[in-house]
Amino acid sequence: MSKRIHNFCAGPCTLPLSVLENAQKELLDFQNSGMSLMEISHRSKIFEPLHEETLALACEILAVPDDFQCLLLPGGASQQFVMTAINLLEDGKTAAFIDSGHWAQKAQSEAARIGETEIAWSGKDKNYRELPTSNDIKISDRARYLHITSNETIGGIQFPKYPEARVPLVIDASSDFYTRPIPWDACDIVYGGAQKNLAPAGIAVVFVRKTLLQDKKTAPKFLLYKTHADSNSLYNTPPTWQIYILNGVLKWMKSLGGVPYFQKFAAEKSQKLYEFIDKSDFYRNEIPSAFRSKTNVVFLTPNAELDTKFWQEAEKEGLSGLKGHRVVGGLRASIYNAMQMESVDALIKFMEKFAQENKA
Numbered sequence: 001m002s003k004r005i006h007n008f009c010a011g012p013c014t015l016p017l018s019v020l021e022n023a024q025k026e027l028l029d030f031q032n033s034g035m036s037l038m039e040i041s042h043r044s045k046i047f048e049p050l051h052e053e054t055l056a057l058a059c060e061i062l063a064v065p066d067d068f069q070c071l072l073l074p075g076g077a078s079q080q081f082v083m084t085a086i087n088l089l090e091d092g093k094t095a096a097f098i099d100s101g102h103w104a105q106k107a108q109s110e111a112a113r114i115g116e117t118e119i120a121w122s123g124k125d126k127n128y129r130e131l132p133t134s135n136d137i138k139i140s141d142r143a144r145y146l147h148i149t150s151n152e153t154i155g156g157i158q159f160p161k162y163p164e165a166r167v168p169l170v171i172d173a174s175s176d177f178y179t180r181p182i183p184w185d186a187c188d189i190v191y192g193g194a195q196k197n198l199a200p201a202g203i204a205v206v207f208v209r210k211t212l213l214q215d216k217k218t219a220p221k222f223l224l225y226k227t228h229a230d231s232n233s234l235y236n237t238p239p240t241w242q243i244y245i246l247n248g249v250l251k252w253m254k255s256l257g258g259v260p261y262f263q264k265f266a267a268e269k270s271q272k273l274y275e276f277i278d279k280s281d282f283y284r285n286e287i288p289s290a291f292r293s294k295t296n297v298v299f300l301t302p303n304a305e306l307d308t309k310f311w312q313e314a315e316k317e318g319l320s321g322l323k324g325h326r327v328v329g330g331l332r333a334s335i336y337n338a339m340q341m342e343s344v345d346a347l348i349k350f351m352e353k354f355a356q357e358n359k360a
């Protein structure tokens, strides 16, 4: 097999090796059909059971109650910024947002093209290093729903606990999906682009409370959750390859112990990195420990030149994707479910060496 590197990319990102190997094995001839999965009709006797099984596993692993509909939708998380607003917003109502950073702002800017929005809380004064509790949030009487970003992939902050709201709660869980349980009673729509923890890019896993599946004559039919719910996520040709890999990843997750296993694993991996960073007099992370992300660990060296030197040298040593997002700079290690402890250890070893060589 060709050499695999340590891939810390924020998404698309590393996938479980066993799932990729199985896909490779089945690539030309899926289940003795004489065709690749990519060449098979989405309405065939071969694909449909795989599709059904994937929907069922997506619910089972995250303990999704029956009052939620699971949807596999094309377009990723950004399309959900649009769909949540199209489906929920009404005249005279607003979409409330917790402004936690980059992705929350993107979600809000899409909703603002569809209707009115309001800010229920903003982390701007705290440099987007903190998140609110239920008491910090102010929602007007006109709010139709509250949107939050479970984990800010770029800022490296994560809600330790979702706030409670008296309006439906909509959650973008893209970058910590399936790394912790979802408090379903408190949530109404939970969605995530698959390319962080679940599958290749191009598909979103979406859970919608069934009471919110409503027709709306003024909206494009394709953008209504009800349309996709009524056709079991087979309204049009779905991204069949993504669903196939998602199926493999979900089975892999289940075989290891599901969400409890990955929650513990995410805590262990992130803790190891944060402990190392906090002990170091070279690296730093300025986020209060309560809000630090367990999937995207951001850090800085003493200056921006060294940050650049760090990821460039790391790249040469087989540690890839450590450059921070272009809007914030710095460094970032994304350590999603498929990231092994061995890779975290390799990163820490490189960090030690780099610090020694570059200390003033």
Ligand SMILES: *Cc1c(COP(=O)(O)O)cnc(C)c1O
Residues within 6 Å of the ligand: 011, 075, 076, 077, 078, 079, 103, 149, 151, 152, 153, 172, 173, 174, 175, 193, 194, 196, 202
């Ligand atoms: C990556 C990401 C997105 C964007 O996902 P796309 O699938 O590229 O649209 C949205 N929200 C969060 C929190 C993300 O991490």
